[in-house]
Amino acid sequence: MKDDVIIPGPEKRLKPHRLLKFLRQEILPTTFCPGCGCGTVLNGFAQAVDELGIDPKDMVFVTGIGCSSWIPSPYFKGDTLHTTHGRPIAFATGVKIMRPDLKVVVIAGDGDIAGIGGNHLIHAARRNIDMTVLMVNNWNYGMTGGQVSPTTPFGVPTTTTPYDNVEHPLEAAELVAAAGANYVSRWTTYHVFPLMESIQKALQVDGFSFIEILSQCPVSYGKMVDMRKASDFLKFYRDQSVRVHKAKAMSAEELEGKIVVGKLMERERTEFTASLRRINERFRKG
Amino acid sequence: MTQRQSRLKEFENRTLFLLGDEAAAYGALYAGCDFFAGYPITPASEIAEVMSRELPRVDGYYVQMEDELASLSAVIGAVWAGGKAMTATSGPGFSLMQENIGYAVMTETPCVIIDVQRSGPSTGQATKPAQGDVLQARWGTHGDHEIIALAPSSVQECFELTVASFNLAEQYRTPVILLMDGEIGHLRESVTFPTFDEVAREERRLAEPDTDLFGGEPIPPMSLFGEGRFIHVTGSTHKASGMRDVQTQAVHEELVTRLCQKIADARAEIASVEQDLVDGARIGVLTYGATARPARGAVLEARRMGCAVDFLRLITIWPFPEEAVKRLAERVETILVPEMNLGQIAREVERFTSLPILPLPKIGGVAHTVDEILEAILSSSSELGSAVG
Amino acid sequence: MHLQDTKVQRMIEINEELCKGCDICIDFCPLEVLAISASINRRGYYPPEVVNEEKCIGCRLCELVCPEFAITICNE
Numbered sequence: 124m125k126d127d128v129i130i131p132g133p134e135k136r137l138k139p140h141r142l143l144k145f146l147r148q149e150i151l152p153t154t155f156c157p158g159c160g161c162g163t164v165l166n167g168f169a170q171a172v173d174e175l176g177i178d179p180k181d182m183v184f185v186t187g188i189g190c191s192s193w194i195p196s197p198y199f200k201g202d203t204l205h206t207t208h209g210r211p212i213a214f215a216t217g218v219k220i221m222r223p224d225l226k227v228v229v230i231a232g233d234g235d236i237a238g239i240g241g242n243h244l245i246h247a248a249r250r251n252i253d254m255t256v257l258m259v260n261n262w263n264y265g266m267t268g269g270q271v272s273p274t275t276p277f278g279v280p281t282t283t284t285p286y287d288n289v290e291h292p293l294e295a296a297e298l299v300a301a302a303g304a305n306y307v308s309r310w311t312t313y314h315v316f317p318l319m320e321s322i323q324k325a326l327q328v329d330g331f332s333f334i335e336i337l338s339q340c341p342v343s344y345g346k347m348v349d350m351r352k353a354s355d356f357l358k359f360y361r362d363q364s365v366r367v368h369k370a371k372a373m374s375a376e377e378l379e380g381k382i383v384v385g386k387l388m389e390r391e392r393t394e395f396t397a398s399l400r401r402i403n404e405r406f407r408k409g
Numbered sequence: 410m411t412q413r414q415s416r417l418k419e420f421e422n423r424t425l426f427l428l429g430d431e432a433a434a435y436g437a438l439y440a441g442c443d444f445f446a447g448y449p450i451t452p453a454s455e456i457a458e459v460m461s462r463e464l465p466r467v468d469g470y471y472v473q474m475e476d477e478l479a480s481l482s483a484v485i486g487a488v489w490a491g492g493k494a495m496t497a498t499s500g501p502g503f504s505l506m507q508e509n510i511g512y513a514v515m516t517e518t519p520c521v522i523i524d525v526q527r528s529g530p531s532t533g534q535a536t537k538p539a540q541g542d543v544l545q546a547r548w549g550t551h552g553d554h555e556i557i558a559l560a561p562s563s564v565q566e567c568f569e570l571t572v573a574s575f576n577l578a579e580q581y582r583t584p585v586i587l588l589m590d591g592e593i594g595h596l597r598e599s600v601t602f603p604t605f606d607e608v609a610r611e612e613r614r615l616a617e618p619d620t621d622l623f624g625g626e627p628i629p630p631m632s633l634f635g636e637g638r639f640i641h642v643t644g645s646t647h648k649a650s651g652m653r654d655v656q657t658q659a660v661h662e663e664l665v666t667r668l669c670q671k672i673a674d675a676r677a678e679i680a681s682v683e684q685d686l687v688d689g690a691r692i693g694v695l696t697y698g699a700t701a702r703p704a705r706g707a708v709l710e711a712r713r714m715g716c717a718v719d720f721l722r723l724i725t726i727w728p729f730p731e732e733a734v735k736r737l738a739e740r741v742e743t744i745l746v747p748e749m750n751l752g753q754i755a756r757e758v759e760r761f762t763s764l765p766i767l768p769l770p771k772i773g774g775v776a777h778t779v780d781e782i783l784e785a786i787l788s789s790s791s792e793l794g795s796a797v798g
Numbered sequence: 799m800h801l802q803d804t805k806v807q808r809m810i811e812i813n814e815e816l817c818k819g820c821d822i823c824i825d826f827c828p829l830e831v832l833a834i835s836a837s838i839n840r841r842g843y844y845p846p847e848v849v850n851e852e853k854c855i856g857c858r859l860c861e862l863v864c865p866e867f868a869i870t871i872c873n874e
């Protein structure tokens with residue numbers, strides 16, 4: 124992989140950012156709004172790939188429609204299938220079955236993965252098909268300008284809940300854990316180190332791995348709740364998050380409004396495509 | 410010998426009594442299909458059942474998805490991972506697939522979608538046969554596009570046209586719809602299986618390094634995931650390189666025009682019909698799919714009664730066989746179009762002739778009888794004032 | 799022994815043209831090594847500037863949290 128960087132940088136350049144080699148550099152900077160968590164997720168992901176020493180040639184990225192789907196499409200330099208809204212996990216299922224040797228990674232938003240595509244999420248977790256799904260949860264439909272999503276907190280105004288959201292948010296990570304995934308965690312863009320380690324773990328797990336990443340949308344969401352600085356969100360994540368083991372000892376009231384972070388599930392159920400291949404082996408002669 | 414060849418050797422030169430659905434599934438296996446994703450629906454489920462039984466025997470994969478949106482999604486994913494892939498459904502599922510049919514058109518993903526048509530709208534007379542999806546097949550997904558759709562009239566043809574669908578999909582790098590109908594899908598007839606080598610299989614044209622995968626020629630070559638090319642496949646408007654450009658008018662115009670032209674320009678090559686024309690015919694019967702069977706019976710009967718009638722059966726529905734229809738229109742004075750809907754193809758025929766078109770619609774889950782069509786032929790014959798006897 | 803010989807050399811490199819001036823790195827650097835610079839980049843953002851390099855402990859938080867790959871720590 125080439126290390127040379129074509130981004131015009133400061134004169135006193137010492138060494139190019141070592142993760143830029145993973146990106147389609149010719150189209151940088153990203154089109155994300157300033158301070159958008161999507162870039163932090165991309166950063167953490169690239170770091171995880173770098174640390175694991177995975178060759179991007181051995182990966183396929185499948186994304187949906189939304190700002191979060193732009194994390195790999197187009198920025199991460201890998202084979203990329205930018206699909207229809209809500210369907211990336213279903214497309215990824217076809218990819219993985221045909222090419223079980225490739226690491227299949229789905230990155231998309233809360234609206235895409237848990238809203239319109241929620242059923243695919245449940246069933247992929249149930250099958251326990253080997254893929255890594257990063258759900259970038261920015262609590263709204265960012266790309267379309269800040270409408271309510273299935274993860275928007277209760278009582279929050281959005282462009283389509285002008286009198287505040289009267290629906291309860293979905294706990295996507297808990298849902299996926301219950302549905303049968305082998306690995307589930309939740310982190311935020313404040314928790315960059317554990318998030319990066321969790322991405323590494325998810326990439327290594329054989330089976331369905333899912334990380335719900337709370338990520339700031341200081342523009343579409345921020346404008347409605349008057350949090351226009353990315354750092355405001357990160358401080359909120361820092362102050363409101365509770366580690367899984369601590370959360371276990373807390374009451375429902377105490378956990379109201381908190382963000383439970385950490386590993387929610389790790390187990391070793393049989394992986395789906397391996398089971399399919401075992402069926403085929405029965406018919407293989409000689 | 411591959412596992413597929415040795416499995417299919419067990420069928421070669423044999424004549425079996427099969428459902429249209431089953432024959433279509435075997436056609437897919439002969440064509441090289443190694444991936445099927447679907448969701449159960451009558452009258453198409455037998456296709457899935459055969460595929461689930463046979464695919465593991467030819468080292469292919471079957472997966473039952475959570476819905477039809479997912480089914481076509483998985484099919485498209487499988488194709489970019491190197492598979493030859495198919496799904497099969499009926500009206501309600503076909504409706505759910507429309508968005509991803511557009512995705513397959515836009516990304517030039519070769520794949521096959523079988524729609525065993527049943528009565529609609531909605532659940533309609535589940536699960537009685539109909540031909541009500543022919544225009545949905547053409548225009549169901551949003552935006553300008555062309556599509557290839559074929560309609561078999563016999564169980565043998567379910568086999569053959571499934572093979573043809575796979576080949577056309579690869580040749581034109583496009584989704585192909587096999588418009589079966591409940592009548593044909595559930596019809597049991599004998600099918601004679603060819604040898605594996607007798608079946609022509611269009612192989613995927615793979616790109617040389619550094620060539621564009623989404624432009625540069627009318628039908629660009631493909632590449633697959635996992636080859637280190639870092640290909641970018643998107644349903645958004647894209648440049649020849651595959652990279653998104655949704656802003657530039659010219660990029661969109663060039664892309665969508667090429668996608669339409671690559672099929673429209675090949676109309677003569679793709680469009681296939683069966684015609685049986687007789688001297689002195691003043692009436693033409695134009696039909697397709699299951700309706701072609703009673704229609705053919707009626708035409709033969711009319712001729713026996715001394716009424717010269719031309720018979721034209723569309724095997725390709727889309728791109729519409731305009732030339733064959735125009736030729737028929739030049740020979741006769743009226744064209745009768747029996748179909749199991751309220752006149753979808755009849756309207757299309759009107760676009761290519763100023764002759765009076767007589768639709769002969771029939772809905773309600775029951776196919777036309779020979780007598781109904783015969784009666785229509787004879788009455789238009791007497792209106793034209795030709796002697797019968 | 800000279801202090802410089804034992805200390806790991808750290809250089810904070812800021813790619814001003816990639817930076818979008820979101821200030822996350824400035825706000826979360828545990829040792830206040832960074833501050834908003836006075837100069838504007840070509841896209842109209844104010845990138846961070848290093849004001850206390852000697853305090854930097856090389857924790858890489860700024861590097862990992864930056865959404866734009868605009869800041870990196872070079873450990874020699």
Ligand SMILES: Cc1ncc(C[n+]2csc(CCOP(=O)(O)OP(=O)(O)O)c2C)c(N)n1
Nearest residue numbers: 188189190191208232233234235264265266
């Ligand atoms: C079938 C369909 N419905 C609606 C849309 C419009 N749409 C585009 S992006 C989006 C929401 C994206 O929200 P999310 O998935 O959370 O991603 P984000 O932009 O917040 O990262 C919607 C509704 C679409 N593209 N397709």
Ligand code: SF4
Nearest residue numbers: 155156159190265340
């Ligand atoms: S709208 Fe929100 S999610 Fe989308 S790029 Fe801007 S900040 Fe990020």
Ligand code: SF4
Nearest residue numbers: 827854855857858860
């Ligand atoms: S490496 Fe750590 S201490 Fe040094 S500037 Fe970055 S955040 Fe601050």
Ligand code: SF4
Nearest residue numbers: 817818820821823864
């Ligand atoms: S975090 Fe990155 S983009 Fe934001 S101010 Fe710092 S260097 Fe610039």
Ligand SMILES: [Mg+2]
Nearest residue numbers: 232233263265
């Ligand atoms: Mg969102």
